[in-house]
Amino acid sequence: MTTEHARGPAAKVAIVTGGSRGLGRSTVLNLASRGVSSIFTYRANRTEAEKVVSLVEAEGQRAVALPLDTGRAETFGVFAGRAGEALAKLGAARFDYLVNNAGISHHAPFGQVTMEELDNLYNVHFKGVFFLTQRLLPLINDGGRIVNISSGLTRITFPGSAAYGSMKGAVEVLTRYLALELGPRRIAVNTVAPGAIATDFSGGMVRDNPEMNKRVAQSTALGRAGLPDDIGPMIAALLSDDNRWVNAQRIEVSGGMRI
Secondary structure, three states: OOEEEOOOOOOEEEEEOOOOOHHHHHHHHHHHHOOEEEEEEEOOOHHHHHHHHHHHHHOOOOEEEEEOOOOOHHHHHHHHHHHHHHHHHOOOOOEEEEEEOOOOOOOOOHHHOOHHHHHHHHHHHHHHHHHHHHHHHHHEEEEEEEEEEOOHHHOOOOOOOHHHHHHHHHHHHHHHHHHHHOHHHOOEEEEEEEOOEOOOHHHHHHHHOHHHHHHHHHOEOOOOOEOHHHHHHHHHHHHOHHHOOOOOOEEEEOOOEOO
């Protein structure tokens, strides 16, 4: 089942995983404000995906929402086929930007992490990013750009985040290898590492817990926790031609957290 609204052809198209909420939603909407249409994924909440499609349409751009569980790499071939069909609906043969944003949270002391939990994190945060990018390579334009979403937790240690932070660290290493190997196609690949952001991620831990929000604000140079719209515009800007020479970089967007 897909969700899409069609309007005249767009010059650029992005694929954004996890685009129905949080940072992904902000990214899709900020790309739309810059004239970029999107194919974005959602895991289960079709209603929220429909809302994002409508907001993109209000910006004069187009969006197609496709369901995808990024932890199930065996489904990526089917997804790539559906993405190709979605591109045709948008009047494009290929897409320009890939944002690997979809993720799951995890908090547990190192000694209590189970094999199943670690496998789930691996499947979504590393295996999913690795093989979805691989599967979509034939569809991305030469000269395109890829952004992999990491976390401030690869630089900052926080109790209970060993498993999650380690998987994001693997994504950062993968980013550099992709930048090297995709260089002949002029595809730039970078990592964006958000700090603590007030979303529903981790059960709304930063957004809904006043004490946690206060702790984040006190450890951040700019004096508050981050918001989704602190991140989406930055990603949209990084994907623009203004930043065409930025490649193989980890860019932390945290307001100066724990510096």
